[in-house]
Amino acid sequence: MENTPNIAVAPEVLMNIAGVDVTSSMLTAVFVTLVLFGFVFYVRAKLKIVPGNAQIVAEGVVGFFYDQLLQAYGGDAKKAKRYLGLIVSLFLFIFISNQFTIIPLTQSIVADGVNVFRAPTSHFSLTLALAIITFLVSNVIAISMSPAKWAGNFIKIGSILKIRKPADVGQALLDIFLGLLDIVGELAKVISLSARLFGNIFAGEVMVVVIASLSVFTRYIVPVPFYLLGLLSGLIQALVFAVLSLSFIAGMHNTIEEAVEQGKEEKSKKKEALAT
């Protein structure tokens, strides 16, 4: 295996600042943030009633996710606006990170034999961090809405209290088991979200490197279709990440809210029954 290309899952360490290793993907993430800030302030400075090109793009992106959020929250505009910022910034950050290495010459900057720029999303730590952000937003806000209902969503003790006849025992046990499975499912969401994004972007890069290193003839034009595929999958994965985290967050909050309202209704029914 003497002509295998140099492929590493862990990004290369560029320098060490105050005990923290600064890797190539971290540096690129900072640049992506700068690009994002530049774009946003450019659009903001040029806001007009008749939109320019950049404003049309920005409005399209924000409008798309606003519609999705409205749908997910059942037309509640206040809640949709509350989470709009998070979802759109997730999408824009991942999208620009995925496409960053397409910018010409960024792959040619080499320091000490190490590429300075590398797509941040091809580093598992970053995608894991983004997935954990989604996880925390969905669960912490659900806890703040109603801790008891949130815990009851996973540990279904309430179903034991509903046992009236022996045939209900099986149903209650099944409910408890399904609740425990939901805990696993919630943790699996983090892994699936992060692994999907990381796998797609990293695989795209590995593909191009492997094709380019096959022989001298496949070096120049042959990798181009794979770059195009990478462009497409970068867009789709950013979209999928944003839409999935949106639906996780909205789904969690909606179930908690429904449970809270159900509890209220039951209480008022009991009061009515007592009053009569």
Place this chain on the structure above:
Amino acid sequence: MDEALKFLAAGICMGLGALGPGIGEGFVAGKAIEAMARNPKMADKIFSNMLVGMAITESTGIYSLVVALILLFVV
């Protein structure tokens, strides 16, 4: 010997892992095209939904890819 087993494991993992998503994506694309042929006005919306659905269907394949990459470059 260990090296060879590693490559073998990665190959088997990727090969078997690609079966399911392949079948699944075929279903997604087939159904989407069926829907588009019935209702061409909705084609744009169906197409974008199809892409998202495909990306989600693909995820099990991506998991096996991640496992294969870990086998190759990390273990």
